[in-house]
Amino acid sequence: MKQIDSxxxxxxxxxxxxxxxxxxxxxxxxxxxxxxxxxx
Numbered sequence: 001m002k003q004i005d006s007x008x009x010x011x012x013x014x015x016x017x018x019x020x021x022x023x024x025x026x027x028x029x030x031x032x033x034x035x036x037x038x039x040x
Contacts, residue, residue, distance in 0.1 A: 005031065 009024030016023065 005028050009028065012024040012027075
């Protein structure tokens with residue numbers, strides 16, 4: 001799971017530079033929240 005996230009963030013960073021990196025970080029944050037919610 002972590003590998004997939006990293007690859008996606010790298011892709012976003014490559015496409016959109018710092019902006020893409022921010023988007024990737026936000027998406028990973030959302031994924032973390034989603035994971036917590038599913039466990040609940």
